[in-house]
Amino acid sequence: MAAYVVRRIAVLPLLLLGLATITFAIAHAVPADPINSVVAERQQNNPEVVAAARAHWGLDRSVPEQYSRYVWNLLHGDMGTSFRTKRPVRDDLAERLPATLELTFSAMVVATTIGIGLGIVAAVKRNRWPDHAARLFAVTGSAMPVFWIGLVVLLIFWAELGWFPGPGRLDTRALAPPRLSGLYTVDALLNGDLGTFWNALRHLMLPGFVLGWAVLGLISRLVRASMVEVLGQDYIRTARAKGLHERQVLLRHALKNALIPTLTVVGLSVAGLLGGAVLTEQIFSWPGIGGYTVQAAQSLDYPAIQSVAIFAGALMVVSNLVTDVAYAFVDPRIRLS
Amino acid sequence: MTARPATALAPTRPRGARFRRPRWMTAPVAVGLSVLLFWLVVAVTIPLWSPADPIAPVGDRLASPTRMHPLGTDNLGRDVLSRTLYGARTALPVATMVIAGALVVGCVIGALSGFSGGWVDAVLMRLVDMTLAFPAILLAMTVTAYLGRDIRNIVIGIIAVAWPGYARLLRGQVLAIRQLDHVQAAIALGGSRTRVLVRHVLPLAISPIIVAATMDFGGVILLVASLSFIGLGAKPPTPEWGVMITDGARFFYQWWIAAGPGIAIFTVVLGANFVGDGLRDVLDPRTR
Numbered sequence: 001m002a003a004y005v006v007r008r009i010a011v012l013p014l015l016l017l018g019l020a021t022i023t024f025a026i027a028h029a030v031p032a033d034p035i036n037s038v039v040a041e042r043q044q045n046n047p048e049v050v051a052a053a054r055a056h057w058g059l060d061r062s063v064p065e066q067y068s069r070y071v072w073n074l075l076h077g078d079m080g081t082s083f084r085t086k087r088p089v090r091d092d093l094a095e096r097l098p099a100t101l102e103l104t105f106s107a108m109v110v111a112t113t114i115g116i117g118l119g120i121v122a123a124v125k126r127n128r129w130p131d132h133a134a135r136l137f138a139v140t141g142s143a144m145p146v147f148w149i150g151l152v153v154l155l156i157f158w159a160e161l162g163w164f165p166g167p168g169r170l171d172t173r174a175l176a177p178p179r180l181s182g183l184y185t186v187d188a189l190l191n192g193d194l195g196t197f198w199n200a201l202r203h204l205m206l207p208g209f210v211l212g213w214a215v216l217g218l219i220s221r222l223v224r225a226s227m228v229e230v231l232g233q234d235y236i237r238t239a240r241a242k243g244l245h246e247r248q249v250l251l252r253h254a255l256k257n258a259l260i261p262t263l264t265v266v267g268l269s270v271a272g273l274l275g276g277a278v279l280t281e282q283i284f285s286w287p288g289i290g291g292y293t294v295q296a297a298q299s300l301d302y303p304a305i306q307s308v309a310i311f312a313g314a315l316m317v318v319s320n321l322v323t324d325v326a327y328a329f330v331d332p333r334i335r336l337s
Numbered sequence: 338m339t340a341r342p343a344t345a346l347a348p349t350r351p352r353g354a355r356f357r358r359p360r361w362m363t364a365p366v367a368v369g370l371s372v373l374l375f376w377l378v379v380a381v382t383i384p385l386w387s388p389a390d391p392i393a394p395v396g397d398r399l400a401s402p403t404r405m406h407p408l409g410t411d412n413l414g415r416d417v418l419s420r421t422l423y424g425a426r427t428a429l430p431v432a433t434m435v436i437a438g439a440l441v442v443g444c445v446i447g448a449l450s451g452f453s454g455g456w457v458d459a460v461l462m463r464l465v466d467m468t469l470a471f472p473a474i475l476l477a478m479t480v481t482a483y484l485g486r487d488i489r490n491i492v493i494g495i496i497a498v499a500w501p502g503y504a505r506l507l508r509g510q511v512l513a514i515r516q517l518d519h520v521q522a523a524i525a526l527g528g529s530r531t532r533v534l535v536r537h538v539l540p541l542a543i544s545p546i547i548v549a550a551t552m553d554f555g556g557v558i559l560l561v562a563s564l565s566f567i568g569l570g571a572k573p574p575t576p577e578w579g580v581m582i583t584d585g586a587r588f589f590y591q592w593w594i595a596a597g598p599g600i601a602i603f604t605v606v607l608g609a610n611f612v613g614d615g616l617r618d619v620l621d622p623r624t625r
Contacts, residue, residue: 018467026480026497143555143606145562148582148599155592275472279563283586293475297482298568309479313471 004328008321019313020074023306024067074310080303084296089307093289098182099169100288103211103281104273106204110212111219111273112266118216119223119262120255126228138220141213146276150210150283157206164206165199167285174199207284214280215272222265226258260331267323274312361619369611372604380425389416391423391576399591409593411584420576421597427577428605431492432557436550438496443503444546448534450504451511462508465501473498474563481569488571491564495557502553503546510542517541544620552613555606562602578602 043049054060058069073080079089118134125131141149158166165171169184177187177196184200230236231254239249281290289308296304389395389406394414402409408417450461468476473495481494514520515538523533564570565579573580578598585595 015467015470018463019470022464022467022471022476023479026483139607139610140603143559143610144603145559145566145579145582145599147563147566147586148595148602151582151586151589151592151595152599155589159590271472275474278474278478279566282567293478294567297478300482300485302483305479305482309471309475312475316472317470 005325008324012317012321015317016310016314017071019310019317020071021067023309024070027302027306028063028066079307079310082296082301082304084299084301084304089304092292092304093307093311095182096287096289096292098184099286100277100281100290102169102183102185102200102204103207103286103288104277106208107211107215107273107276107280108266108269110208111216111269114212115216115219116223116255116259116262118220119258120227120250122220122224123227123231123258124250131224134220134224138217142215142217144214145279146210146214147279147283149213150207150280153206153210154283165203167283169203169287170196170199171203207280207286210283211273211276211280214276215269218265218269218272219262222262223258226261227254230254230258260327263327263330264323267319267326270319271316274315361615363615363618365611366615369608369615372608373612376425376429376601376605376608379422380429383422383426387419387422389419391415391419392574399588399594401591402593408597409591411581411591411594412588417581417594417597420581421578421601423576424578424581424598424601425605427488427571427575428558428561428602431488431561432554434492435495435499435557435561436554438492439499439553440503440546440550442496443500444507444539446500447504447507448511448539451508451515452530452534458508461504465504468498468501471498474560477560477564478567478569481564486569486572488565488575488577491561491570494564494569495560499553499557502549506546506549507542510545511538514538514541548613548617548620551609551616554613555609558602558605558609562598 039050039053051060058066061069070080077090079093081087082089082092085092115138118138122131122134154166157164170176174196177184177191177193177200180187180190185197185204188194188197188200236249236254239253240246244253277288278290278293280286281288282294285291289311293305293308295301296308392415394410395416396406396410396414398410398412398414400406400410400414406416406418408421411417411420446461446465450458476498477491477494479494480497481490484490484493511534520533520537523537528536561570562579562582565577566583567579568583571577571580578601581598582595585591585598588594
């Protein structure tokens with residue numbers, strides 16, 4: 001087990017190098033000249049300005065040289081300078097990461113609780129209306145564009161009913177808590193400021209629900225399938241035969257085992273969460289990495305887009321590793337080698 | 338989704354029923370197919386019966402739904418319903434091109450990988466792993482952004498992230514089928530690699546790939562709309578669903594602007610997923 005983990009971690013740098021190589025290859029395989037997005041259009045006829053810009057951004061060097069510099073800089077945590085904000089991409093990302101973490105974590109909570117709940121109900125009431133309703137709910141979430149659900153939900157629950165606050169991380173008049181972790185809910189609690197905590201939490205509910213709804217289908221489907229399988233086992237019949245309360249049979253005996261395969265799917269949903277966050281943040285004016293990415297894409301800010309892709313790829317690689325290892329921990333039948 | 342085709346289990350069928358429903362034609366598949374068929378017909382015939390011009394202003398700006406304009410008008414006074422219907426003329430061909438392109442790239446690479454083995458296989462499969470390690474939308478966005486804002490570049494961008502699935506699938510199939518006697522015989526008889534592959538291996542390998550492609554169709558529609566929504570896709574006057582939702586977000590309180598394209602995307606994706614699920618239950622032996 002320890003050897004397996006060490007080996008997996010040892011390959012990590014290679015994987016990350018692969019990710020960096022792919023984004024670099026994309027950047028250089030296409031005919032677009034990045035100079036077009038750094039030099040203003042009327043300056044582009046001025047050879048001096050163009051040459052200066054090329055030298056400044058390192059575009060005058062040979063491709064292998066650019067590649068080695070790119071990888072070298074990445075190794076030192078330098079992701080380049082954003083064309084748009086003129087700041088190091090690393091700083092931009094670091095500043096916006098907590099907002100995205102807070103959002104994706106809430107979405108993950110929504111997706112797992114609702115997903116598991118729906119899965120259990122669907123498995124117990126198999127092929128009856130609760131099963132179909134659960135499936136419909138899950139399928140609907142994954143078939144609607146997440147940015148459109150965001151709009152609809154905002155329109156109904158904020159603009160029309162006023163049950164939840166609108167876009168943003170806090171009410172417009174509220175002050176952000178002093179930055180410790182950057183997660184508003186955590187910082188507010190650490191600061192003992194319950195008002196701000198509640199405010200931040202309420203702002204998380206709608207976007208968290210929207211993003212969670214979009215990814216919970218995978219989870220509920222798998223919980224249902226593994227619950228169905230587990231419920232057919234002999235030990236479940238034994239548990240029932242000895243007169244245990246049905247709820248106890250379901251939650252203590254069945255769910256425990258049914259959840260093991262679900263763990264991998266939760267790991268897999270990280271991809272969907274990261275992708276969905278890009279669009280959800282755009283709709284909810286969420287000051288996270290997703291919104292940053294959209295702005296970067298709109299202004300063709302290559303260093304920023306590329307860095308976000310690498311960053312997200314790295315997150316996925318790490319979350320896959322964590323999932324695999326965690327899987328082995330909870331299921332003693334799995335022997336990693 | 339493990340919805341069994343009801344017909345496969347039902348033992349009692351009225352004797353002499355002349356029309357036999359095919360096994361794959363379950364209720365969800367039938368619904369999905371009709372929805373897709375509806376949009377296909379719309380895409381082909383809409384110029385003949387469109388309620389209004391999709392490009393030119395036809396009424397007041399931001400007018401709420403009326404009998405004349407059942408989904409109201411947008412910020413330029415264009416009829417939202419007509420634009421939504423015309424949107425199918427972009428969405429369906431674009432998604433089809435993406436799937437076709439990804440299938441070609443994925444199958445060529447998968448077949449090459451499975452048939453060659455050795456370092457070619459190793460390199461190609463690492464490339465597959467790497468590409469799958471990115472969240473799809475971010476990699477597609479990167480490629481599209483580098484190529485420039487255009488719907489054609491969205492096609493290329495999504496092909497760039499969609500092919501690895503097919504490559505991996507076909508490689509697995511080829512590795513298994515290559516061992517079969519008839520393939521060994523064909524090789525022994527001196528058939529060329531391409532011939533053996535195309536005549537003897539692909540026909541056996543194709544059905545799971547078709548299932549995968551069908552299941553991906555809805556996802557591709559969503560990706561296209563997402564990239565357009567971000568602003569990487571169709572240029573303004575084109576009626577395209579993602580761009581229309583961007584307008585709907587800007588004119589938030591005029592809910593009808595985003596309603597049309599949103600429902601359109603939803604129905605197409607749902608239809609495609611129903612058909613994909615149904616086909617998988619029947620064609621893919623692993624899920625039985």
